[in-house]
Amino acid sequence: MSEYVLRVKGICKAFxxxxxxxxxxxxxxxxxxxxxxxxxxxxKSTLINIISGVYxxxxxxxxxxxxxxKRINPAQAxxxxxxxxxxxxxxxxxxxxxENLSVSTMVSGxxxxxxWKESERIARQALDLIGVDIDLEKEVGEISVADKQLVAIxxxxxxxxxxxxxxxxTTALTKKEVRTLFKTVMKxxxxxxxxxxxxxxxxxxxxxCDRYTILRNGRNVLTNSVEKLDNESFAYYMxxxxxxxxxxxxxxxxxxPALEVKDLAVEGAFSDVSFALYPGExxxxxxxxxxxxxxxxxxxxxxxxASAGKIIVCGKQIQxxxxxxxxxxxxGYVPEDRLTEGLFMKQSIGDNLIISMIENxxxxxxxxxxxxxxxxxxxxxSKMKIKCPNLEQAVETLSGGNQQRVVLGKWIARDMxxxxxxxxxxxxxxxxxxxxxxxxxxxxxxxxGILMISDDxxxxxxxxxxxxxxKNGRISAHFETDKISxxxxxxxxxx
Amino acid sequence: xxxxxxxxxKMLMFYQKDKTFFQLVIIAVIVFAAVAFxxxxxxxxxxxxxxxxxxxxxxxxxxxxxxxxxxxxGIDLSVVAIANLSSITAAFIMTGSWGQGKSGTVxxxxxxxxxxxxxxxxxxxxxxxxxxxxxPAMLATIGTAQVFQGISIAVTxxxxxxxxxxxxxxxxxxxxxxxxxIPFLVFAICVLALSFLLNRTTFGSNIYMLGxxxxxxxxxxxxxxxxxxxxxxxxxxxxxxxxxxxxxRTNSAKADYGDAYTLQxxxxxxxxxxxxxxxxxxxxxxxxxxxxxxxxASAINMFPALNTYTKTLIWGxxxxxxxxxxxxxxxxxxxx
Numbered sequence: 042m043s044e045y046v047l048r049v050k051g052i053c054k055a056f057x058x059x060x061x062x063x064x065x066x067x068x069x070x071x072x073x074x075x076x077x078x079x080x081x082x083x084x085k086s087t088l089i090n091i092i093s094g095v096y097x098x099x100x101x102x103x104x105x106x107x108x109x110x111k112r113i114n115p116a117q118a119x120x121x122x123x124x125x126x127x128x129x130x131x132x133x134x135x136x137x138x139x140e141n142l143s144v145s146t147m148v149s150g151x152x153x154x155x156x157w158k159e160s161e162r163i164a165r166q167a168l169d170l171i172g173v174d175i176d177l178e179k180e181v182g183e184i185s186v187a188d189k190q191l192v193a194i195x196x197x198x199x200x201x202x203x204x205x206x207x208x209x210x211t212t213a214l215t216k217k218e219v220r221t222l223f224k225t226v227m228k229x230x231x232x233x234x235x236x237x238x239x240x241x242x243x244x245x246x247x248x249x250c251d252r253y254t255i256l257r258n259g260r261n262v263l264t265n266s267v268e269k270l271d272n273e274s275f276a277y278y279m280x281x282x283x284x285x286x287x288x289x290x291x292x293x294x295x296x297x298p299a300l301e302v303k304d305l306a307v308e309g310a311f312s313d314v315s316f317a318l319y320p321g322e323x324x325x326x327x328x329x330x331x332x333x334x335x336x337x338x339x340x341x342x343x344x345x346x347a348s349a350g351k352i353i354v355c356g357k358q359i360q361x362x363x364x365x366x367x368x369x370x371x372x373g374y375v376p377e378d379r380l381t382e383g384l385f386m387k388q389s390i391g392d393n394l395i396i397s398m399i400e401n402x403x404x405x406x407x408x409x410x411x412x413x414x415x416x417x418x419x420x421x422x423s424k425m426k427i428k429c430p431n432l433e434q435a436v437e438t439l440s441g442g443n444q445q446r447v448v449l450g451k452w453i454a455r456d457m458x459x460x461x462x463x464x465x466x467x468x469x470x471x472x473x474x475x476x477x478x479x480x481x482x483x484x485x486x487x488x489x490g491i492l493m494i495s496d497d498x499x500x501x502x503x504x505x506x507x508x509x510x511x512k513n514g515r516i517s518a519h520f521e522t523d524k525i526s527x528x529x530x531x532x533x534x535x536x
Numbered sequence: 537x538x539x540x541x542x543x544x545x546k547m548l549m550f551y552q553k554d555k556t557f558f559q560l561v562i563i564a565v566i567v568f569a570a571v572a573f574x575x576x577x578x579x580x581x582x583x584x585x586x587x588x589x590x591x592x593x594x595x596x597x598x599x600x601x602x603x604x605x606x607x608x609x610g611i612d613l614s615v616v617a618i619a620n621l622s623s624i625t626a627a628f629i630m631t632g633s634w635g636q637g638k639s640g641t642v643x644x645x646x647x648x649x650x651x652x653x654x655x656x657x658x659x660x661x662x663x664x665x666x667x668x669x670x671x672p673a674m675l676a677t678i679g680t681a682q683v684f685q686g687i688s689i690a691v692t693x694x695x696x697x698x699x700x701x702x703x704x705x706x707x708x709x710x711x712x713x714x715x716x717x718i719p720f721l722v723f724a725i726c727v728l729a730l731s732f733l734l735n736r737t738t739f740g741s742n743i744y745m746l747g748x749x750x751x752x753x754x755x756x757x758x759x760x761x762x763x764x765x766x767x768x769x770x771x772x773x774x775x776x777x778x779x780x781x782x783x784x785r786t787n788s789a790k791a792d793y794g795d796a797y798t799l800q801x802x803x804x805x806x807x808x809x810x811x812x813x814x815x816x817x818x819x820x821x822x823x824x825x826x827x828x829x830x831x832x833a834s835a836i837n838m839f840p841a842l843n844t845y846t847k848t849l850i851w852g853x854x855x856x857x858x859x860x861x862x863x864x865x866x867x868x869x870x871x872x
Contacts, residue, residue, distance in 0.1 A: 369757075
């Protein structure tokens with residue numbers, strides 16, 4: 042048997058003339074945990090799809106368990122023991138755990154009649170392989186994300202996996218769940234399985250992987266063992282850029298608060314929330330899930346109705362409970378789920394950028410001024426440094442990082458006084474994260490007041506100048522970022 | 537040489553910008569040529585051209601009503617019911633005792649206004665059911681269609697109302713300068729007005745955005761409720777206009793006129809490039825699709841061998857072919 046489960050040499054793949062992969066090599070040893078890293082759009086997913094036989098490659102060699110393949114189809118890949126755990130897990134949400142685990146064995150056994158006892162035995166056996174216990178009778182749609190993932194892993198195992206490919210498995214997990222997942226992965230390694238672990242989070246790579254391969258723009262940048270790796274060079278290899286770790290000294294500009302909140306309350310979510318946000322400041326809101334932070338943002342933006350309190354923007358009290366009023370008063374909101382709640386994917390980049398200001402681009406009859414529209418689209422896109430050949434193409438054709446810029450861009454086009462961000466860089470790769478932070482700093486410098494809800498404490502410390510902690514719906518503490526450490530902040534947030 | 541290239545590039549970009557439209561124009565030309573080739577003695581006559589121009593406006597205008605609902609990601613299966621209810625209202629006013637002794641123009645205008653109001657009210661009801669009660673548009677409008685048709689049947693007791701003022705039924709027959717039938721003019725005005733509204737105003741632009749992603753629209757400060765209601769009200773008015781045109785051509789109003797139009801309108805809208813998921817579709821594409829369907833309909837009528845029974849079959853096949861074509865062109869479009 043070959044030393045390598047998988048060897049891939051000089052793989053090229055182009056989509057309508059654009060190279061997604063351009064001569065990529067990767068090899069994975071028996072019983073190795075190998076990390077595949079790279080920014081969004083670097084070709085990671087394409088590579089996975091080629092290995093698992095979903096896409097056919099244009100040129101290059103694939104060798105699985107010592108056997109050469111010119112063209113590999115999904116059935117052959119499975120035969121060779123390649124199993125992919127996709128980000129959405131590809132489980133059947135409306136079937137029970139038992140059915141999910143036994144369905145492929147049942148189908149490949151050409152059974153026409155469901156044998157429930159047999160099915161239960163297969164499912165139980167599968168769970169025992171990694172030593173977890175999940176209720177077999179529950180529908181998969183109802184169990185937690187982490188459990189869904191375990192079900193997907195078990196399903197891969199009973200299909201005789203030799204190479205398990207996990208596509209960003211930790212994105213949707215809590216810290217505790219990540220720990221459990223890592224334990225499982227180590228167990229699989231001990232059993233001799235090889236794992237291709239797709240991730241762009243350095244700490245994960247460091248903790249669990251033996252070697253790593255970094256891709257950038259469809260080419261190999263580097264393959265090495267993890268010992269010779271540090272944060273800065275990892276970021277550099279992924280993005281090809283050097284980042285400075287400067288801290289931002291946001292400075293208050295002017296004495297009239299951009300946003301002032303007095304005794305704001307929403308029944309069942311938070312109460313007695315009062316604070317002021319001055320132009321030029323970036324203020325962080327930290328707190329656990331359920332501390333009322335998202336409700337606070339939604340209330341400020343008029344999506345939820347407040348049961349008490351006042352919101353004052355630039356000295357003027359605003360009508361609460363209507364998004365249109367909040368926008369008119371100068372408040373912009375970037376939702377947590379930015380891509381699905383913040384973007385019109387099928388529409389053009391330009392139209393997305395001007396959506397929040399479109400009423401200002403029309404005359405009294407509502408007839409649009411096309412020249413001004415064009416000008417505004419152009420100015421917003423250059424302000425946000427969006428890379429695209431043509432502003433008329435659909436947003437969905439942009440890379441993830443550029444899509445993030447469009448979400449921010451639609452409020453920048455309108456010159457808002459207050460911008461509220463909910464988890465501004467969740468799920469964003471290093472390069473785009475840095476860019477988003479840069480944009481936030483520029484906006485604050487230009488006099489906007491920014492309220493940022495974030496879980497990412499290094500981000501809170503690097504980007505904002507001060508902040509407050511929400512705990513059980515009340516402000517429990519205020520802090521200034523240059524006088525506090527991440528550890529102290531963690532303590533303040535509590536568990 | 538270089539200029540030539542530039543020109544070609546410009547044309548290519550123009551084509552890329554609205555592929556669907558150009559494909560539709562090509563299909564229209566092909567269908568027209570094919571029918572003209574097979575039956576030149578019947579098809580290529582001025583009588584036939586004039587009668588086609590007078591026939592399609594009624595379902596063409598109703599198609600725009602369906603298109604509007606589809607732009608929001610919904611559908612409107614109650615257009616024909618609204619059209620009939622509106623024309624019945626108009627017919628009551630035009631033939632009733634209220635108009636006795638008043639001038640013909642006043643009576644006709646009052647009837648038209650009443651029809652438009654009825655259409656708007658019916659559209660508003662659709663909008664309320666869809667927005668406030670969150671009923672999927674398809675189910676909501678199947679239900680309201682039954683209600684509207686039920687009212688129509690109840691008030692007319694299932695009979696046709698005839699005896700409209702002579703001046704009104706003239707409209708359906710009159711040709712402007714012997715060339716353009718009035719129904720066609722009405723259709724043309726609808727096309728121009730609707731294109732302007734959808735392409736050049738904030739209202740239109742926002743409809744497309746709202747249809748693409750309702751949540752994002754809400755988070756961008758769009759007044760989702762107002763837009764939804766306005767779109768359905770406008771759709772109701774268009775349905776009423778379609779009904780008025782139909783009434784002028786049949787010289788009467790009845791609860792079940794144009795029953796077959798409901799699905800035909802949906803088919804034309806999809807053929808015309810309206811995305812059933814919402815947020816995409818152009819008036820000019822739909823207008824060309826209306827022409828294509830009229831050509832096919834006229835062609836079927838020119839073969840007496842194809843009786844009414846096979847007609848349904850042919851429409852069904854056309855519908856399936858259209859869907860498959862849309863799936864393929866839609867897929868290639870989305871495939872970056």
